[in-house]
Amino acid sequence: MQFTLIFTTLVHIGVGLATLVDFDSSAELGKQFLSQEFEYAHTHSKIIVGGGTTGLALARRLSADFPNKQVLVLEAGRSGADDPLVTVPQRSFSFIGTDIDWLYTTVPQVHASNQSINLSSGKVLGGGSAVNGLVWGRPAKEDWDDFERLGSSGWNWENLYGSARKSETLNVPAAPFAQEYGYSVEPASHGHSGPVDTSFPPFVPLQHLKFIDASLELGHPLNLDPYAGNNTGAWFTLSSQTPRNTRETSEFAYFDPVLHSENLLVCMHAFVTKLDISSAPNGQIKSTGVEVRFPDGSIVSAKVKSHGEVIMSAGAIRTPQLLELSGIGNKDILQALNIPVKLDLPGVGENFEDHTLTIMTYKLKPGFLSFDALSYNATLKQEQQELYDRKRLGWLTFAQAVLNFAPAQTVLSQEELEMAEALLQTKPDSISQDAFDLIKQKITDGIPQAEYLLFNAFSGGPVKENMTSYVSLAITHLHPLSRGSIHINTTSIDDHPKIDPNVLESEWDTWFLAKATAYGRRFFETESFKEIFDSEEVFPGLDTQTDEQWQQFIKDTVNLGYHTVGTASLLPRDKNGVVDPNLKVYGTANIRVADNSISPLLVSAHTQTTAYAIAERAADIIKST
Ligand SMILES: Cc1cc2nc3c(=O)[nH]c(=O)nc-3n(C[C@H](O)[C@H](O)[C@H](O)COP(=O)(O)OP(=O)(O)OC[C@H]3O[C@@H](n4cnc5c(N)ncnc54)[C@H](O)[C@@H]3O)c2cc1C
Numbered sequence: 001m002q003f004t005l006i007f008t009t010l011v012h013i014g015v016g017l018a019t020l021v022d023f024d025s026s027a028e029l030g031k032q033f034l035s036q037e038f039e040y041a042h043t044h045s046k047i048i049v050g051g052g053t054t055g056l057a058l059a060r061r062l063s064a065d066f067p068n069k070q071v072l073v074l075e076a077g078r079s080g081a082d083d084p085l086v087t088v089p090q091r092s093f094s095f096i097g098t099d100i101d102w103l104y105t106t107v108p109q110v111h112a113s114n115q116s117i118n119l120s121s122g123k124v125l126g127g128g129s130a131v132n133g134l135v136w137g138r139p140a141k142e143d144w145d146d147f148e149r150l151g152s153s154g155w156n157w158e159n160l161y162g163s164a165r166k167s168e169t170l171n172v173p174a175a176p177f178a179q180e181y182g183y184s185v186e187p188a189s190h191g192h193s194g195p196v197d198t199s200f201p202p203f204v205p206l207q208h209l210k211f212i213d214a215s216l217e218l219g220h221p222l223n224l225d226p227y228a229g230n231n232t233g234a235w236f237t238l239s240s241q242t243p244r245n246t247r248e249t250s251e252f253a254y255f256d257p258v259l260h261s262e263n264l265l266v267c268m269h270a271f272v273t274k275l276d277i278s279s280a281p282n283g284q285i286k287s288t289g290v291e292v293r294f295p296d297g298s299i300v301s302a303k304v305k306s307h308g309e310v311i312m313s314a315g316a317i318r319t320p321q322l323l324e325l326s327g328i329g330n331k332d333i334l335q336a337l338n339i340p341v342k343l344d345l346p347g348v349g350e351n352f353e354d355h356t357l358t359i360m361t362y363k364l365k366p367g368f369l370s371f372d373a374l375s376y377n378a379t380l381k382q383e384q385q386e387l388y389d390r391k392r393l394g395w396l397t398f399a400q401a402v403l404n405f406a407p408a409q410t411v412l413s414q415e416e417l418e419m420a421e422a423l424l425q426t427k428p429d430s431i432s433q434d435a436f437d438l439i440k441q442k443i444t445d446g447i448p449q450a451e452y453l454l455f456n457a458f459s460g461g462p463v464k465e466n467m468t469s470y471v472s473l474a475i476t477h478l479h480p481l482s483r484g485s486i487h488i489n490t491t492s493i494d495d496h497p498k499i500d501p502n503v504l505e506s507e508w509d510t511w512f513l514a515k516a517t518a519y520g521r522r523f524f525e526t527e528s529f530k531e532i533f534d535s536e537e538v539f540p541g542l543d544t545q546t547d548e549q550w551q552q553f554i555k556d557t558v559n560l561g562y563h564t565v566g567t568a569s570l571l572p573r574d575k576n577g578v579v580d581p582n583l584k585v586y587g588t589a590n591i592r593v594a595d596n597s598i599s600p601l602l603v604s605a606h607t608q609t610t611a612y613a614i615a616e617r618a619a620d621i622i623k624s625t
Contacts, residue, residue, distance in 0.1 A: 019259055022078070023269040024295045030267060034292060034302045044072040045308040046622075047290055049272045049322065051075030052127020053611040054595040054618070055313030056250040056266070057167065060195070061619030063264035070263050072302060074270040074292055077124035080251055086130045087246045088388070089201065089239060089399040090371065095131040100124040104317060104496055106560070111482075111504040113555045119317070119354075119499060119562065125268060126249030127315060129608055132562070134239040134247060134399035136198045138164065139603035139610070140447045141229030146438045150600050151572040152581045155617075157229060163616035164609055165191035171199040171243045181209060181401075183236050189228040195253040196612065198238040201398045202245065205370065205456050206532065207471050208402045212236075213528035215404050215452075226405075231604060232448050234404040240608065245388075245397040250612075269295050273493045275310060275326040276301060277342045280589040285328075285342050287591050293493075309590040311618075316564040316597040317486055320349035321497040323568065323578075324488045328585065337491050343587045347576035351432075351569045352484035353602045354501055355451075355561030356509065357476040358517045358554055359460035361539035362524055363468060368532045370469040371395065371457040398456070405448035405478075405604060408512070411519045420512070428506035430483035432575060435601055439479045448604045450516035451476040452523070460557065461539030470538065475520045476561055477513045478604040481506040486567050503558055513558070514550035563607040565599035582625050583618055594618035 023030040046062050048055045051073045063071045077100055080086035085095050095101050096118070104119040122131035138161075147155035168191030173183045181204045190198070215234035216222060223233035240248040258264060271293040280286035287310040289303040304310055312319045323329055327342030329349060334341045364370060374381045374395070387394035412420060424443065427436045443449060452475060458464050459472035484502035489495070504510045524533055536542070540553045571577030573586045577600075583592040596611050603610055 019261055019264050019266060020079070021265065021267050023267055024078075027294050027296055030270070031294065031298065031300050034300045043070045043305060044302060045069035045305050046071045046311060047302055047304050047308070048073045048311045048313050049290060050127065050312070050314035050318065050595065051125045051251070051266055051268075052122065052313060052315055052595065053129040053250045053608055054615040056126065057195070057254045057612055057615035058311065058313060058594050058618050059264055059266065060254040060258055061616065062622060063258065063261050065619060065623045067263060069308075070265070073264070073266040074272050074290065074302065075125050075266065075268050076271040077122070078268050080124045080126050080130040080249055086124065086126070086249065088396050089134055089241055089245065089247055090396040092131070092133045092247070092399045095122065096120045100131065102317070104499055106499045106501055109501070109503050111502070111510070111555070112558050115556070115558070117501070117503070117558070117560050119560055119564070121315065121317060121562070125255070125266070126251040128562075128611070129240065130247070130249040130251065132608055133606070134241055135403070135606040136238040136240050137403065137605040137609060138227045138229075138231060139605040140231050142442055142445065142447050143601070143603035143605070146601050147570060147599070149438060150434055151575060151577070152570045152600070154581055155570060159617060160610075160613045161229070163620070164613040166194050166616045167191060167196050167609075167612035168194040169197050170238070171197055173200040174202070177202050181236070182212075184224045185236075185238070186225040186228065189225055195257065196240060197242040197248050197253065199241045199243055199245070200236060201239060201241065201401060202393055203395055203398050204401045205398065206368065207364065207370065207456070208454055210528045210532055211402045211404070211454050211523070214523045214526040217526040217528055218522055220404055220406060220410065231405050232407060232446070234402065236401055237403045239399055241397075241399070245392040271493070272314070272322060273299060273325070274322060275591070277326055277328070284587055284589045286589040304590070309592060312568070312591065312593045313595045315595050316567045317497065317499065319593055319595055319597045320486050320567040321488055321493070323348050323585070325491065325493060328588075329487075333487050337488065339491060345578060345586060347569060347571070347573075347578045349487045349497070349567050350483070350485050350576050351566040351600065352486055352499075352501055352564065353480065353566045354564045355476045355478060355602060356480050356503055356513055357474050357559050357561050358513060358557055359455070359539070359559065360473045360475070360517065360520050360537065361458060361461040361470055362473070363470050363534040363536065363538055365532055365534055368469060370471050372469045376467045400453065402454065404452040406450045406452065407446040408443050408449045409446055411450050411516050416515060420508075423508045423511055426507070428481050428508070430502055430505055431481050434575065436481065438601065439481060442479060449478050449512065450519070451478055451604070452520060463538075471533070473520050473523065475513070475517045477509060477516060479602060480509045482509050483566070501560060503560070504555060510551050510554055514547065514554045517554060518550050563602065565596045565602055565607065568593045568597040569600040570598040571600050582621050592618070592622070
């Protein structure tokens with residue numbers, strides 16, 4: 001087998017891990033390998049652009065499903081192995097501003113006080129799964145069924161739930177922790193033999209346990225089985241975390257176990273700058289390979305074997321950027337930049353959607369602590385570090401434990417529900433009629449529209465006092481109506497594309513997020529929370545009372561949920577679709593997209609589980625087509 005020869009050759013010339021090559025430290029070898037100088041070039045049958053959440057999961061499955069074909073993964077970042085920024089659950093979000101952050105921000109948002117909003121994203125093997133908040137959720141059944149209702153046969157709950165379960169191995173909590181915290185889980189609703197370990201942390205801060213009590217006090221149901229299609233209510237969430245309480249990523253879960261697989265090669269520091277495109281029969285185009293930039297600036301083409309394919313898994317921001325730089329996209333945008341139009345596909349970069357969220361901050365009463373204490377109590381910090389290093393226990397094992405998903409009917413009064421109905425008479429310009437109708441139906445049917453989640457630290461507000469512990473409540477609008485776009489505005493891959501989520505374009509989005517945020521204050525008025533929180537709200541503060549004030553607060557402080565989807569949507573071509581139900585880019589013979597950019601509609605859940613489900617389903621589709 002040709003690849004065995006390559007493998008042997010790579011080992012022979014000194015690459016330690018034959019299936020993981022770093023183009024930073026092994027540049028010359030990488031260049032030879034990708035270029036035609038190397039005897040066995042042109043061997044790749046599947047080139048996957050991006051070794052993130054979806055990319056590595058798909059790579060593992062394809063290398064197993066096609067043992068005689070060679071799978072090449074090109075990832076711009078490095079490995080996350082042995083890096084506490086990645087591996088320690090409590091440090092989630094600390095990657096922001098580091099070398100593993102792509103450092104994206106949006107353009108100023110005209111409907112949101114002209115803010116430019118941070119949209120950090122993982123530049124590392126594992127992508128989002130290596131930097132995210134570890135929340136392991138599942139959407140409502142209707143959310144995945146809507147993918148099919150929008151016109152893509154087979155993309156429904158039944159199939160995606162099956163795919164999602166393939167990715168997961170549930171670790172039932174050990175009895176002492178289950179008893180101490182009241183963890184509940186329904187094993188039948190989970191996967192039991194997939195690569196990604198999911199677990200409950202062995203430590204939960206008191207304030208998070210009280211959040212369950214506060215939710216019940218307000219009349220929210222306790223959901224004992226939120227992973228089987230009904231995610232309404234307050235519930236304990238699993239984390240993408242191993243039983244050893246380190247973070248699970250697609251690198252550790254999917255790739256590491258097959259590190260020595262002979263038909264899978266993963267390259268790090270391999271920055272793809274564009275796809276090479278030529279014409280194909282029947283008026284289609286095809287990719288002959290991709291251009292890869294090495295850390296020293298040189299560019300080499302990785303060729304795809306004839307009858308092979310290129311799969312875009314570069315994430316919802318880079319996938320549309322790379323397509324456009326390669327001449328696939330809206331011809332007006334391409335022509336304005338003098339990029340030869342290979343394929344006029346106006347849906348590329350459109351239908352951008354992300355969750356919008358706001359943050360309220362409260363101070364804990366003296367004697368109660370949050371993670372803020374780690375920055376002002378050196379002894380505590382050292383104790384917790386030692387506890388984690390020695391036993392993998394304590395504060396550092398914790399990223400998240402409790403979520404609360406609420407329908408509009410819970411968050412809004414009867415009078416407000418009538419106002420909602422009136423507001424929903426008008427379709428915002430940016431959303432399609434189909435998507436608008438489905439979201440309205442979900443609102444009527446009581447599918448969750450708001451998510452409440454505690455961050456165990458100060459996360460928003462003007463003044464942070466010394467030696468004080470805070471907690472923040474994040475309020476997320478799960479089904480916003482405003483749609484934005486991501487488009488290139490230069491011909492350079494080094495210039496970030498113009499990211500315009502167009503947040504709060506829709507009056508409903510501002511109104512509902514303001515109402516849902518105002519509702520957030522009620523948790524802190526419960527007896528359960530009064531026990532531990534100072535009565536004075538730190539942010540926005542009790543001066544914010546009227547609808548106008550709440551709406552201004554939303555406009556001034558709205559964030560994105562880091563759940564970007566939709567920019568290469570799985571939709572019919574005449575509805576601004578980019579990929580068909582087989583994930584083929586319309587008009588191409590051998591280019592597919594498999595990452596969260598295909599989700600045509602946001603789900604009422606954090607999005608890594610959908611990314612893994614897309615990878616598993618993509619593998620099944622590729623195997624059968
Ligand atoms: C800060 C943050 C917090 C989040 N919290 C949660 C959470 O708690 N729970 C949850 O379920 N979801 C969460 N998410 C969302 C979730 O992680 C993502 O939706 C998901 O990981 C996206 O998967 P993907 O495969 O589409 O893209 P990614 O995982 O981002 O993969 C894309 C990969 O492509 C690489 N790449 C990009 N361009 C190039 C190029 N030109 N050449 C080579 N490689 C390239 C990137 O480096 C990256 O590795 C969070 C995301 C972030 C950023």
